Amino acid sequence: MHSIGFAGGFPELFSFLEYGFIQRAILTGVFVGVASGVLGVFLVLRRYALIGHGLTHVAFGGVAVGSLFSAQPFWWALAVTVLSSVGILKLQERVKMHADVAIGIVSAVGMAAGIIIASLAGGYNVDLMSYLFGSILSISTDEFWVSIAVSAVVIGFIAAAYHDLFAVTFDEESARTMGVRVDFYNYFLAVVSAIVVVVGMRVVGLLLISSLVILPAVTSLQLSRTFSRCLILSAVVAVLSVVGGIFLSYHLRLPSGGAIVAVNFLLFLLSYAYRAISGR
Amino acid sequence: MSIYAHDSALEMRRVGFGYNAHPVLEDITFTIKHGDYLWVIGPNGSGKTTLMKLALGIIEPREGEIFLLGRRLESFRQWERVAYVPQTVSRFDPFFPASAMEVAAMGLLSEKRFPRRLSGRDRRRVGEAFERVGIAGIMKQRIGELSGGQVQRVYLARALVSTPDILFLDEPTSAVEPGVREEFFRVIDELNRTGTAVFLINHDIAGMGIKNNKILFINRTQLFFGDGGEFCVSPSMGDYFGSSQHIICHQHTDD
Numbered sequence: 001m002h003s004i005g006f007a008g009g010f011p012e013l014f015s016f017l018e019y020g021f022i023q024r025a026i027l028t029g030v031f032v033g034v035a036s037g038v039l040g041v042f043l044v045l046r047r048y049a050l051i052g053h054g055l056t057h058v059a060f061g062g063v064a065v066g067s068l069f070s071a072q073p074f075w076w077a078l079a080v081t082v083l084s085s086v087g088i089l090k091l092q093e094r095v096k097m098h099a100d101v102a103i104g105i106v107s108a109v110g111m112a113a114g115i116i117i118a119s120l121a122g123g124y125n126v127d128l129m130s131y132l133f134g135s136i137l138s139i140s141t142d143e144f145w146v147s148i149a150v151s152a153v154v155i156g157f158i159a160a161a162y163h164d165l166f167a168v169t170f171d172e173e174s175a176r177t178m179g180v181r182v183d184f185y186n187y188f189l190a191v192v193s194a195i196v197v198v199v200g201m202r203v204v205g206l207l208l209i210s211s212l213v214i215l216p217a218v219t220s221l222q223l224s225r226t227f228s229r230c231l232i233l234s235a236v237v238a239v240l241s242v243v244g245g246i247f248l249s250y251h252l253r254l255p256s257g258g259a260i261v262a263v264n265f266l267l268f269l270l271s272y273a274y275r276a277i278s279g280r
Numbered sequence: 281m282s283i284y285a286h287d288s289a290l291e292m293r294r295v296g297f298g299y300n301a302h303p304v305l306e307d308i309t310f311t312i313k314h315g316d317y318l319w320v321i322g323p324n325g326s327g328k329t330t331l332m333k334l335a336l337g338i339i340e341p342r343e344g345e346i347f348l349l350g351r352r353l354e355s356f357r358q359w360e361r362v363a364y365v366p367q368t369v370s371r372f373d374p375f376f377p378a379s380a381m382e383v384a385a386m387g388l389l390s391e392k393r394f395p396r397r398l399s400g401r402d403r404r405r406v407g408e409a410f411e412r413v414g415i416a417g418i419m420k421q422r423i424g425e426l427s428g429g430q431v432q433r434v435y436l437a438r439a440l441v442s443t444p445d446i447l448f449l450d451e452p453t454s455a456v457e458p459g460v461r462e463e464f465f466r467v468i469d470e471l472n473r474t475g476t477a478v479f480l481i482n483h484d485i486a487g488m489g490i491k492n493n494k495i496l497f498i499n500r501t502q503l504f505f506g507d508g509g510e511f512c513v514s515p516s517m518g519d520y521f522g523s524s525q526h527i528i529c530h531q532h533t534d535d
Contacts, residue, residue, distance in 0.1 A: 045376065160395040167386050170378060173338045174366055177448075178390040179359030221377055225422045230377040 016250050024144045025136040025256075029242030031151035032203050033212065036196045037238030038158055038231050040217030042189055045169050047099065049217075051088065051190070053210035054103035055197040058084040058110030060206055062198075063131045064117040073131070074146065078198045084110055085194035089186060134205025134257035136246065147199045154192050161185070166227050203242065204257040212238060215264040222271040237267050287350055289314050289446050289477035290335055295344030297327075297334055303500070304330050308344070310496055310505040314445065317478045317493045319508075326499040328481045329367065332450055335479065336364055349445055360391035363439035365449040368431050374424035380434045381406060381419045387438035409437040413467060414460070428455025436464065446477040454483070 016022050043049050062080030066073025084106050091102040118128060130138070139147070158165065167175035168185045176182050193213075200209040216238035224230035245260030252259075291311040298304050305327040312318045320328050333339045335346060337353050346353040349361055385406045389396050410416045413433045418426060423434065432452055439447055447468070453461045472478050495511045497504040504511055 041377075045373065163386075163389055163392075163396040163398070164394070166378070166382070167389060170376065170383065170386070171366070173333070173336075174364060174386070176338055177336045177359060177362060177364040178386060179357065180389065221375065224377040225379060225420075227378045227382050 013247075013251070021137055021139075022246065022250065024139055024141070025246055026243055028139055028144055028147045029136060029203055029246060029260075030239050031148045031155075032196070032200050033216075033238035033242040034235040035151040035154045035158075036200055036209070036212045037216040037220075037235040038155065039189070039192055039196050040213040040215075040238075041220065041231050041234050042165060042169050043193065043213060044217040044221065046189075048189070048193075049214050050100065050210070051085070051103055051193050052197055052213040054088070054107035055081050055085055055194055056201070056206040056209055057107035057114070059194075059198050059201055060131070061110040061112075061114030061117070063128060063201075063206075064114040064121070067127060068117060068121050072142075073127075074143065074198065077131075077201070078195065080110070081194040081198050082191055085190040086187060089190050130205075131201050132206050133255060134201065134203055134208060136203045136242075136256050136260075137249065139202055143202055147202065150195055150199050154195055157188070157192070161188070162228075162231075165189075204245075204260050208257045208261050211261045211264055212241070215261070215268050216241065219264075219268040219271045222268075222275045237264070237271075241267060287314070288312065288347060289316060289349060290318075290479060291345075291347040292335070293345045293347075295334060295341045295346060297330055297339065297342050305334070305498070306501045308498065308502050310494075310502070312477055312479070312494055314477055315472065315475045317472050318480065318496055319493045320479065320481045320496045320498065322498040322503075324483075328498065329450055331498065332448055332479065332481060336362070336448060360442055361445040362390070363387065363442065363444035363447045365432070365435045365439050365447070365452045367450045368428055368435065368455060376422075376424055378423050379419065380410075380415070380421050380423055380426065380430075383423050384409060384419075384434055384438040384441060387441040391442055405441050406437070409440040412440055413437045414463060429453075429457050429460065432456050433460070433464070436467065440467070440471070443471075443474075444476055446479065447471060448479045450481045451483055452480070 017026075040049075040052075043051060059077045059081045062077030063073040065080060066076025069076065088099070088102045088106050091097050091105065092099055095102075097105075164175075164180045164185055167178055167180050168182055172182050196213065197206075197209050200212055203209070204212050216234045219237045220230050220234035224233055241260050241264035244263040246256060248254055248263065249256040249259040288311045292308050295308040296303065296306045308331065310318075320331065322328050330339070334341050335348065335353075337346075337348075337356065348356045349358060351358070381403075385398055385402065387409075388398060388402050388405070407416065407419065410419050413436050415430060415433045415437065418430055418434075423431065426434065432455055436452065439449075449468070452468075453464050456464055468478060468480075493508045495504060495506065495508050496502070497511070504514060506514075
């Protein structure tokens with residue numbers, strides 16, 4: 001990339017875009033941001049916002065198991081998290097348990113398993129920490145491609161099933177009478193949530209990924225009057241947060257995960273203030 | 281066992297439903313034909329809404345068989361022939377980000393196959409449905425900003441975008457302003473005259489003529505099923521209903 005020859009310091013602020021690692025980070029952030037922003041709207045409206053947070057604990061367990069057996073804990077974390085997410089739904093259906101309780105149980109067990117396994121493996125290593133706090137700036141080429149591919153598939157599926165997901169989110173019972181396969185989409189959203197958590201753990205870290213799911217959606221909900229715009233705005237907010245966070249992180253030498261969440265929260269405050277002032 | 285029953289719009293055979301040991305509905309057996317207008321009545325908590333949800337496959341019966349448009353409900357797939365106007369009381373989040381137009385357009389989904397898409401022509405059909413129920417002006421409003429009565433009319437528009445063979449309505453005018461109520465039922469009557477079977481739960485009986493309707497009167501179990509006229513001369517119903525039978529049947533003579 002070539003910086004455009006404006007005089008003064010402005011182009012310098014963006015000269016960091018020339019670095020390959022920054023380009024990878026931003027591209028990953030854009031894809032993961034769109035996926036989590038769009039998914040977040042469905043989860044927040046369905047009162048499932050905390051599933052992302054619960055699944056991070058499970059993903060932690062998955063990473064711990066994975067780092068025992070291979071140098072690529074990503075796939076282990078993905079498998080464990082998807083299974084657990086489906087498990088949360090099964091607990092709800094079979095044991096007639098409320099979502100928050102089911103999420104609480106599965107996340108605690110996942111986290112406990114992670115701690116035990118990590119200690120058996122000889123304590124926490126630096127690698128595990130990078131999953132907890134995220135390190136989008138140090139993302140490897142493999143992780144970069146996997147994140148982009150997985151996010152693209154998620155975005156593609158959500159786009160294809162847009163009307164079905166809208167109907168299920170608005171009113172499950174009516175959706176059933178429109179021939180929408182409600183049970184299928186419940187599982188679909190559970191699996192997609194797990195995928196987004198695992199892909200997002202490299203971006204903002206497991207401790208902060210739920211913010212990438214919840215905050216853009218809530219920001220967008222302040223401003224949106226139609227469902228289609230709500231999804232688009234949520235994706236835009238998520239991308240702005242990731243890109244803005246990387247920008248701040250680079251220039252102010254802040255941890256990237258924290259900076260991304262800070263920008264995210266700032267955008268939420270702005271949207272809230274706008275709504276309060278405009279009186280909508 | 282054949283999956284086809286005879287050519288009925290809706291048939292229930294000895295249907296029962298309950299939660300654990302607690303029975304909610306028992307031994308419901310009736311058939312309505314294409315073009316019939318069924319009015320389901322009964323006191324609060326008598327199981328009317330449960331009965332409608334059973335007929336729509338939202339919940340599964342504990343016993344008995346249900347046939348929708350001639351097909352066993354478990355294998356029923358022709359949802360484009362069915363429309364449903366649910367109760368609006370606390371149905372959705374008032375902050376839900378959807379326009380009235382988006383909500384009504386859902387009524388077209390059942391005739392689409394995956395991946396479902398709406399065309400410009402579909403949008404025009406939705407616009408026509410809004411005009412039919414007299415709310416063309418609120419299409420672009422957020423659904424949560426509308427009054428209860430307006431939401432009920434949006435749901436009716438959603439039911440009208442496809443021309444259903446059977447229309448289910450659960451207390452569809454509970455929040456509709458009195459002046460609009462007649463107009464609301466006129467639209468339903470019109471649809472019924474063109475052959476759509478109607479399954480109506482309506483608590484508010486004042487002003488409802490029974491016309492040539494079928495009546496299903498339930499209170500956890502089936503107390504009466506038959507023509508409106510029969511219902512009016514049924515002495516057992518007179519005992520049970522007292523003055524309400526009079527109110528319902530008095531309307532009959534006015535029509």
